[in-house]
Amino acid sequence: MDGRLHGDQSLRAHDRDHHLHGQTDLRRHGEDGPVVMVTEGDGVRFTTDDGRRLIDGFSGLGCVSLGYHNDRLAEAAKRQMDKLPFAPTFYGRSHPKVAELAERLTSMAAVPMDRALFQCSGSEANDSMIKFLWYRNIARGQPERRKIVSRWRGYYGNTVAAVSASGQPHMHAKFGLPLPGFLKLSTPNYYLGHEEGESEEEFSNRMAREFEDLLLAEGPETIAAFFAEPMQSGGGAIRPPQGYWQAMQAVIRRYDIHFHVDEVVCGFGRTGHLWGAEAFGLQPDSTSCAKALTAAFFPMSALMIKEDFYRDMLRNADEVGVLGHGFTYAGHPVGAAVALEALQIYEDIDLIGHVRRVSARFLERCEALAEHPLVADVRGIGLFCGFQLMADKRARRPFAPGLKVGVRVQDAAHDRGLYLRSIPPDRLSFMPPLIIEEDEIDEAADILEQALDAVWQEIR
Ligand SMILES: Cc1ncc(COP(=O)(O)O)c(C=O)c1O
Structure with a gap:
């Protein structure tokens, strides 16, 4: 990793002060600067300027089908x-x-x-x-x-x-x-x-x-x-x-x-x-x-x-x-x-064949999370899965918006090495790059489970 970029505060300041971001909380950005600075990537992972490597469970914005490097x-x-x-x-x-x-x-x-x-x-x-x-x-x-x-x-x-x-x-x-x-x-x-x-x-x-x-x-x-x-x-x-x-x-x-x-x-x-x-x-x-x-x-x-x-x-x-x-x-x-x-x-590379093969594992791991106390509904196809988080899954009672449960799970996953996206109200979208392998799916699903556990411990 490029030591010069590692945690380079001046670049973060440039971004905070001069870059206008779409789909971003402008006030928060103007005060705190970027949530993350991605500096490089390889396979299904990207690296941030503070030296962390994360599995990209959102394929950038649902687009990085072949991952982050391709000669x-x-x-x-x-x-x-x-x-x-x-x-x-x-x-x-x-x-x-x-x-x-x-x-x-x-x-x-x-x-x-x-x-x-x-x-x-x-x-x-x-x-x-x-x-x-x-x-x-x-x-x-x-x-x-x-x-x-x-x-x-x-x-x-x-x-x-x-x-x-x-x-x-x-x-x-x-x-x-x-x-x-x-x-x-x-x-x-x-x-x-x-x-x-x-x-x-x-x-x-x-x-x-x-x-x-x-x-x-x-x-x-x-x-x-x-x-x-x-x-x-x-x-x-x-x-x-x-x-x-x-x-x-x-x-x-x-x-x-x-x-x-x-x-x-x-x-x-x-x-x-x-x-x-x-x-x-x-x-x-x-x-x-x-x-x-x-x-x-x-x-x-x-x-x-x-x-x-x-x-x-x-x-x-x-x-x-x-x-x-x-x-x-x-x-x-x-x-x-x-x-x-x-x-x-x-x-x-028969990408469709690959997605069909690994998606069995992906969907099995995602659907197993339906048993988690925070998760009310899991539905997916291929390498594309949505999770609905609810306070009471039978009564379909949502969490109080102020709890920001979806964002907390997203952040907890992020802290543990998985990027995925929370979409209000308390939905999670999980869609890794299409080249992901089964062991990487397991790693990502383990992290998601740990993130759900951590948030459950905080709010139960
Ligand atoms: C289903 C769908 N259609 C259209 C768009 C818009 O594409 P773009 O952001 O490239 O303008 C998006 C963006 O995420 C999308 O998800």
């Missing part, structure tokens, strides 16, 4: 930087890597897709989709079809339209958001949301009725799309209950609603399938992906649409000319080269 990705980036570090994709210009990636990615989609638009973030991909829905609906003579339906606790990004689709109240508060016409349904958290005696299927059917009621109240002809993650991530790793997607998709089909599936977290193996859509049997009309597209070695996202959608867009194009939308770094050559290499690595 092939680094070399692919270097090769591309040496050859062609930038080329625009505006004005019909292109370059070999992005053309190759567009063909490769669309041919891999869960259901056939024809065109890919590349951007730098999941937010931009989803925001672009909302604009394209509006653009397409104007083109096909349905300009009133503008409303976006999504679910509370959904996370589609932070740009103005994507955040309006997101169901995270703290991301709307004080921004004057969401925009009008962004409608929300309940989150499919069976444990918290079911009525006494209601089975998973009955709960799922009730969720679908809520969807149908909303469509009928608003008028299906005013709905541009339903946006959903196969399994909600930013909401706290919420795996939908039995029958949920079947019931929801029956409504989607009945009213011919465009179904946009956000694969930003679920895509590329997280669920033990290439796509979350495959894991849950979804039939998307369009898809966004990011994060593991480049294993997070380069910021890149993609939006994929089908040919019929594209043909409708052409009608406007014939009238207006240029598609009035685009970002400077769209289809960046280095991002495209890194993405192509990441996709090849996934194939070469």
